[in-house]
Amino acid sequence: MPDTREVMIKVPRKEIVFIDMLFKAYEGLAMVTVDKKEEGLIILDVTEGTKDDVLGILKNLQEKIPLQIIK
Template identity: 50%
Template structure:
């Protein structure tokens, strides 16, 4: 999507839907897509705008205090 910043979040598969639902609770902040599970790791794709990028990163960084997750920034 033009004008968006992509992120990928890798999280334990048992926490995947928790993280997805937390992000969806912030309606309009980011588009979330559950990619699936590889082994014990769940993968979630996010698309945010330049205006919401910092908010999304702040939420993800706060979530890292509760669940183990890895944030991979896209282009």
């Protein structure tokens, strides 16, 4: 994807599938990559146009599940 930025988050292992399915439901908002080396680390590739929406969703999720925005 051209001009993408990475948003890195850390969640409990049991929440990884939920995060993946959530962003799949928002088709085209972010591409999800689960880091296989570090448990619970998820990388979201976003564009400048979708970054604010993704961060808004993540901040809302922080009220419901343990989620840390790393970068």
